[in-house]
Amino acid sequence: MPLPSPGPDAHVLVTGASSGIGAAIARTLAARGYPTLLVARREEALAELAAELRGLSGLTSEVHAADLGTDEGLDTVRDLVLHDERVIGLVNGAGFGVTGRVAELADDDGRAALDGLVRLNVLALHDLTVAAVGAFVHRARSSRRTGAILNVSSITAFQPLPGVASYAASKAFVQSFSEAVHAELSGTGVTLTTLSPGLTRTGFADAAGTDAFDAAPGLAVGDAEDVAEAGVAAMVAGHRSVVPGLVNQLSAAGGRLAPRTLLLPALNAAMDWFT
Numbered sequence: 001m002p003l004p005s006p007g008p009d010a011h012v013l014v015t016g017a018s019s020g021i022g023a024a025i026a027r028t029l030a031a032r033g034y035p036t037l038l039v040a041r042r043e044e045a046l047a048e049l050a051a052e053l054r055g056l057s058g059l060t061s062e063v064h065a066a067d068l069g070t071d072e073g074l075d076t077v078r079d080l081v082l083h084d085e086r087v088i089g090l091v092n093g094a095g096f097g098v099t100g101r102v103a104e105l106a107d108d109d110g111r112a113a114l115d116g117l118v119r120l121n122v123l124a125l126h127d128l129t130v131a132a133v134g135a136f137v138h139r140a141r142s143s144r145r146t147g148a149i150l151n152v153s154s155i156t157a158f159q160p161l162p163g164v165a166s167y168a169a170s171k172a173f174v175q176s177f178s179e180a181v182h183a184e185l186s187g188t189g190v191t192l193t194t195l196s197p198g199l200t201r202t203g204f205a206d207a208a209g210t211d212a213f214d215a216a217p218g219l220a221v222g223d224a225e226d227v228a229e230a231g232v233a234a235m236v237a238g239h240r241s242v243v244p245g246l247v248n249q250l251s252a253a254g255g256r257l258a259p260r261t262l263l264l265p266a267l268n269a270a271m272d273w274f275t
C-alpha cells in the first residue's frame with residue numbers, strides 16, 4: 001500500500017485545508033487515522049478544523065498558515081515536505097478559479113488575478129509535487145517507507161474551456177503532469193494520484209466570482225465529502241486518477257473525445273451563463 005498504514009508518525013500534509021474539498025480530505029484522512037499538517041492562508045479556519053479533528057479522532061493536527069502564492073509561503077511548506085520525516089503523504093488541494101473572457105481580464109486587476117491563479121494552481125503545485133517526489137523516493141530507497149501524493153485537478157482539465165480559459169489550462173497542466181509522474185514512479189513505492197472533481201459545493205464559486213453553481217441542476221453539483229472520500233480511497237490504493245461521479249465521468253469522456261471544431265463553439269456559447 002503506497003500510503004503507509006496510519007500511525008503517530010504517518011502524517012499527511014494537506015494544502016487548501018481551510019475550506020471545501022481540502023478540509024473534507026483532512027477530515028477523511030483523520031477518520032482513517034492519519035494525523036495531518038493543515039496548510040492555507042486563513043489561520044483561524046485551520047485552527048478550528050484542527051480542534052474539530054482532535055475532538056473527533058484524538059489525533060494531532062498542526063496548523064501551518066502560509067500563502068502558497070508567495071515565495072516565503074512556498075519555501076515554508078516545501079521545507080516541511082522535504083525535511084519533516086513524519087510526512088508520508090501530500091495533498092495539493094489549494095487552488096482557485098477566475099471567471100471571465102481573457103479580453104475582459106486584460107486590465108491590471110484581471111492580469112493580477114490570472115497571474116495569482118497560475119502561481120497557485122500550477123507553480124506551487126508543481127514545486128511541492130517535485131519536492132515530495134524527491135523526498136519520498138529517497139526515503140523509500142533508504143528505509144523502504146512508502147509515500148503517496150494526491151493532486152486535485154478538475155474535469156475542466158479534459159478540454160479547453162472558454163470563459164475560464166486560464167483555470168482550465170491550469171488543471172490540464174495538473175492532469176498531464178501528474179499522470180506522467182504517476183507512470184514514472186512505477187515500482188518506486190511512491191504513488192501520485194490525480195483527483196478530478198466536477199462542480200462541487202465549496203467556497204470555490206464565491207472565490208471565482210460566479211453564481212452559476214446555484215443555477216446548475218442539483219445532480220450536476222456534488223458534495224465535498226463524496227469527492228474527498230473518492231480521492232482518499234484512490235490515494236490509499238495508489239491509483240493513477242479518479243473522476244468522482246457518473247455525470248463527471250461522462251463529461252470527462254466527452255471532453256476528451258469530442259472534436260474541438262464542434263466542442264469549442266458550443267462551449268463558448270454555453271459559458272455565457274457561467275461567466
Ligand SMILES: NC(=O)c1ccc[n+]([C@@H]2O[C@H](COP(=O)([O-])OP(=O)(O)OC[C@H]3O[C@@H](n4cnc5c(N)ncnc54)[C@H](OP(=O)(O)O)[C@@H]3O)[C@@H](O)[C@H]2O)c1
Pocket residue numbers: 015016017018019020021022039040041042043045066067068069070093094095096097120152153154155196197198199200201202203204205207
Ligand atoms: N468546487 C469545485 O467545483 C471544484 C471543481 C473541480 C476542482 N476543484 C478544485 O478543488 C480544489 C479545492 O477547491 P474548493 O472547491 O475546495 O474551493 P475552496 O473552498 O475555495 O477552497 C480553496 C482552498 O485553497 C486555499 N487557498 C487559496 N489560495 C491560497 C493561497 N494563495 N495559499 C494557500 N492556500 C490557498 C483556500 O484557503 P485560504 O483562503 O485560507 O488560503 C482554501 O482552503 C481547488 O484546487 C479547485 O480548483 C474545485
